[in-house]
Every structure is written in structure tokens, then in C-alpha cells.
Amino acid sequence: MQIKKLALAVAFAVAAPSAFATLETLPVAVPAANIINMTGATAPTKTVGLALEDICASAVGSTSAPVFIRVTDGTAAPVGKAWKCAVSAGATFSKLPGVTGPWIVRKNEGGSLNGVVPMRNGSTQTQLNTNAAACAFSNPTTATCPIGSGLRSHIGISDVSQNVFSVKGQLPAIIAGNTYVADIAIGQLQGFGVAVSPQLYALLQADQGVGAGIPSISQSVYASLTSSTNDPWPALLPNGTAHPLSNTVNVLRRSTTSGTQAASELFFLKNPCLSGAAPLGGGLSPLAAGSYAGGALNVVQAANSDAVINGVNQNTGYALGVASLENIVPASGWKFVAVDGVHPGQPNAPEWQRKNIVNGSYPFAYATYLFQNTSSNLGAALLGNIGDLKNALVEDLGVGANLNDSNGIAGDPLAPTADFGVETAKYSRQPLSECSQLINQF
Numbered sequence: 195m196q197i198k199k200l201a202l203a204v205a206f207a208v209a210a211p212s213a214f215a216t217l218e219t220l221p222v223a224v225p226a227a228n229i230i231n232m233t234g235a236t237a238p239t240k241t242v243g244l245a246l247e248d249i250c251a252s253a254v255g256s257t258s259a260p261v262f263i264r265v266t267d268g269t270a271a272p273v274g275k276a277w278k279c280a281v282s283a284g285a286t287f288s289k290l291p292g293v294t295g296p297w298i299v300r301k302n303e304g305g306s307l308n309g310v311v312p313m314r315n316g317s318t319q320t321q322l323n324t325n326a327a328a329c330a331f332s333n334p335t336t337a338t339c340p341i342g343s344g345l346r347s348h349i350g351i352s353d354v355s356q357n358v359f360s361v362k363g364q365l366p367a368i369i370a371g372n373t374y375v376a377d378i379a380i381g382q383l384q385g386f387g388v389a390v391s392p393q394l395y396a397l398l399q400a401d402q403g404v405g406a407g408i409p410s411i412s413q414s415v416y417a418s419l420t421s422s423t424n425d426p427w428p429a430l431l432p433n434g435t436a437h438p439l440s441n442t443v444n445v446l447r448r449s450t451t452s453g454t455q456a457a458s459e460l461f462f463l464k465n466p467c468l469s470g471a472a473p474l475g476g477g478l479s480p481l482a483a484g485s486y487a488g489g490a491l492n493v494v495q496a497a498n499s500d501a502v503i504n505g506v507n508q509n510t511g512y513a514l515g516v517a518s519l520e521n522i523v524p525a526s527g528w529k530f531v532a533v534d535g536v537h538p539g540q541p542n543a544p545e546w547q548r549k550n551i552v553n554g555s556y557p558f559a560y561a562t563y564l565f566q567n568t569s570s571n572l573g574a575a576l577l578g579n580i581g582d583l584k585n586a587l588v589e590d591l592g593v594g595a596n597l598n599d600s601n602g603i604a605g606d607p608l609a610p611t612a613d614f615g616v617e618t619a620k621y622s623r624q625p626l627s628e629c630s631q632l633i634n635q636f
Contacts, residue, residue: 217265217276217324217339218298221258222283227575228297230583233319234309234351235453236499237384237518238562239275239301241600242351245590246277246299249289256285261335267322268338271500274322276300276339289590292582298324299583302347303498306453307359309350313374313565315366318344346572348580350374350565353384353453353518354460355626361466364450371571377626378564378584381592381609383619385519385551385559385602386457387530387538388416389503393439394430394512395529401435410532411514417462419445419514420493421478423486439511442489446496446505446515447480454499455480457560458516460628467629503528519547519602533558538602546617547601554621557632561606561622564588594618607635 218224232242243264253260260281267274278298286294302308302319311317323329323342331337355377359365388411390398398409415429426443448455458480459465465477483495496502502515506528514531523529523541530538530547538556539549550556566584568577590596594605594617605618608625612618614636621632 216327217263217278217329217337219325221280222296224278224296224298225575227573227579228293228295229324230297230299230348230580231319231321231345232299232301232309232349232351233304233312233347234302234565235306235353235562236303237353237386237454237520238351238380238382238603239303239499240520241382241591241597241603242301242587243275243277244600245587245596246279248590248596249287249586250277250279250281252287252289253279253281253285254288256281258282260285263335263337265322265324265329265337265339267341271496271498271504273303273498274300274320274339274341275303276322276324278324287586290582290586293579297579300324300345303500305449305451305498306352306354306456307364307451309347309352309453309565310356310359310376311366312347313350313376313567314368314372316346316369316372316569319347321345346567348567348572348576349584350567351380352563352565354456354560354628355563356565357626358456358460358466358628371569373568373570375566375568376563378566378588379606379609379625380562380564381588381606381611382562382597383551383559383604383606383622384457384562385538385548385556385604386454386461386516387519387547387558387602388533389506389515389517389521389528390531391506391508391511391513391528392526393509394443394514395531397431397435397437397512398531401431401433403433408529408532408537410535412534413462416533417478419443419491420447420458420480421463423481423491425487426491437512442492442511444492444494444505444511444513445481446494446502446513447483448496448498448502448516452498454502454516454518457558457628460560461558519551520600522601523547541601543599546599546603548604548617548619551602551604552617552619554619554632554634557621559604559619560628561625562591 592611
């Protein structure tokens with residue numbers, strides 16, 4: 195009977211959400227302390243969502259089956275996302291001890307630096323307004339809500355440790371009253387790749403003579419494309435293959451707040467890993483957005499990972515950029531190329547775009563870190579739930595088997611809950627040391 199009531203409530207909300215209830219009150223009101231705000235990296239969003247779904251499914255004592263609802267701001271490249279676990283008021287969770295009743299996790303996709311800075315200075319980031327009457331369901335497990343006001347961040351997530359941003363001089367001073375736990379290893383290695391538009395992919399195949407095979411871009415060539423104002427075509431097509439659609443290559447980069455951008459600079463530009471005075475830590479400096487080489491090189495700043503994929507998923511020109519390997523390559527359209535002759539692995543089973551991350555031959559992968567807000571002014575109930583969710587995420591994502599259907603993600607062999615299964619990488623860098631070389635850990 196309760197399941198029927200839940201289905202009717204959801205159906206009514208689809209028809210007229212403003213006349214019935216908001217996401218925070220459907221079908222049972224979500225306690226204020228059960229709404230957690232997350233900020234930071236976009237690359238691990240898929241695995242975070244899968245982990246939250248796994249946690250929701252561990253509900254115990256709910257009078258209705260748990261319903262896991264995915265929410266975005268409704269745009270093509272959403273900056274605001276959220277997940278709701280709809281259960282009865284008295285439900286508890288075997289994988290989230292300490293939390294009772296329905297809960298919501300909201301996430302601002304503003305980049306990794308925004309997972310750290312709010313912890314230090316108390317700044318706010320916009321989140322979805324999950325209490326808005328304008329929230330609407332397209333089906334019982336998918337909804338949209340408008341972007342709301344700026345709110346405190348409770349959990350941050352980053353593709354790199356805060357050490358990287360510190361060396362680059364991007365971390366503000368800690369303002370009194372703000373405390374946090376930094377660089378909590380989440381237990382996964384996030385893989386990255388160079389995504390290429392279908393037209394440029396075909397040119398690379400032709401120029402390299404690989405037929406229908408996978409073309410490659412070297413670290414040095416991509417470094418040149420992202421740091422040099424030279425004509426990009428001799429580096430991309432050294433054998434002189436014609437590029438009839440356009441004389442322009444669009445190189446998509448991310449903002450300075452992006453962990454994907456930081457990972458790209460670490461890997462290709464050795465920034466800030468090389469010794470030297472300028473830039474901080476040494477290495478090559480990335481090009482800012484703009485047109486170079488008489489219009490042959492166009493650097494475009496993309497808002498997030500979705501925007502990078504949208505930028506290479508077009509049929510009218512030549513484009514490439516770094517994106518996380520969680521993105522599933524379509525049957526036709528953009529593709530990931532090999533880097534220095536090594537491809538990360540084919541998408542989906544059995545390779546899951548991580549085969550060569552696991553065996554150590556594809557090194558473009560970095561550990562993911564969480565940041566936990568411990569500021570006392572958040573209140574005891576909320577702080578307890580923040581800590582419980584942090585623990586649950588680390589527990590879930592540290593087990594390689596929980597990543598078995600996630601493209602581009604490998605288990606970190608140094609994670610406390612590592613199971614050393616087929617999804618766990620054999621190689622990783624030393625903790626908090628992105629500049630170190632991959633080391634065989636088992």
C-alpha cells in the first residue's frame with residue numbers, strides 16, 4: 195500500500211509539482227541536517243552518483259522501497275546536480291550509519307579548486323534549489339530544479355591534492371572559524387584522456403596511416419598545442435595531410451579552478467612538477483582562451499567536463515580537449531585517442547576504458563580526494579551527517595568491485611578498503627605526490 199502511495203505521489207508531482215510538493219518534501223520531508231552540499235570536481239561525478247545509489251539501496255526499515263532520484267539544472271552542460279534518496283522517515287542505512295530518513299546530496303560542478311577554497315574561507319557556491327516549486331519530474335527517478343542561491347560547502351572533491359593548488363599560489367588564507375580535513379583519499383584513480391572530434395580523428399588516422407585503427411597524440415605534441423602559439427598543424431599532421439573543413443583547430447581547456455585542467459597541466463606541461471622559478475614550481479604555462487597563429491589555433495575555455503564533450507561532439511570542424519574517461523565514447527562521433535601510442539582501453543565490458551590504467555601502461559590517472567568541513571558553526575547534527583557521508587563514500591569507492599561498471603575509474607591499491615581485484619590498479623603514485631612516478635604497489 196505504501197509503495198502505491200509513493201507511486202501516486204510521484205505521478206502527481208510530475209503532473210503539477212508546484213501544486214503538490216517540492217523535491218525536499220516529496221513524499222516525506224527531508225530533515226535539514228540530511229541535505230549535504232558538495233562542491234568541486236566534475237570528473238568523478240558519475241562514480242559519486244553510483245556510490246550514493248549504492249548507499250541508498252542499503253536502506254533498512256523503510257515502509258516503502260527506496261527511490262533514488264537524479265536531478266540536474268536541466269541544461270546541456272549542467273553546473274548543478276543532486277541526488278535524492280527517498281525513503282520513509284524512520285529508515286536507516288547499513289552503509290550510512292548515523293543518518294535516518296530521506297536525504298539529498300547537492301553538487302556544484304565548479305571545478306576542483308572550488309572543492310577546497312570554501313573550506314578555507316567560508317565562501318559559498320550556488321546549488322540547485324531543491325525546495326523550489328519549479329522542480330519538475332520527467333519520470334519518477336529523474337528531475338530538474340533551478341539553480342538557487344550560494345550555500346556553504348560541506349564536502350569538497352578534487353581531482354588533485356590541495357598541494358597542487360598551493361604550489362600554484364591559488365589557495366586563500368584560512369579565515370577564522372573555518373576548519374576542515376584535507377586530502378582524504380577517496381580510494382579511486384580517475385583516468386583522463388584526449389577527446390577528439392570525428393573529423394580530426396579521421397585526419398589523424400590518415401596522417402598516421404593506421405587505417406581504421408586508433409591514432410595517437412604524444413605528450414610533447416599536446417603540450418605544444420596547449421602552451422605554444424605556433425601553427426598547430428605541422429605538429430598534429432607531420433605528414434602533411436590536408437584539412438579541408440577548416441584551417442582552425444579548437445583546443446578546449448578548462449578554467450584555473452578545474453582539477454581536470456590541473457591534471458592536464460601536470461601530465462602534459464609538467465606544471466608545477468619541474469624545478470624553476472616561473473611559473474611556480476616550473477613547467478610550461480598553459481595558453482589562455484583566445485585565437486593564436488593567425489586563427490589556426492583557437493583555445494576555448496569550457497565550463498565543465500560536459501562542455502568539453504559537447505565541444506568535440508560536433509561534425510563541422512576540428513576540436514580536441516582533455517576529459518575524464520568516465521565519459522562513454524559513442525558508437526559514432528568523438529573518440530579518445532591513444533597517448534604516446536597507448537590507449538586507456540575500450541569502453542564498457544570487458545576493458546571499461548581502464549585496462550591500461552590497471553596494468554600501469556597508461557599513466558594519465560590521478561587519485562581523487564575529499565575535503566570535509568568540520569566548522570563548528572554548522573551544528574552537531576549536520577557535522578555528524580557530513581562525517582557519516584564522507585566515511586560511506588570512502589568505504590564504497592575504495593572497493594574496486596564497486597567500480598566494475600564505471601568507465602575510466604580504477605581502484606587505488608593504497609586505499610584502506612582496496613580489494614586488489616581486477617578493477618584495482620597495480621600502479622599508483624605516492625599519496626599527495628602527483629609529481630611522483632607510478633610505482634608497482636602489488
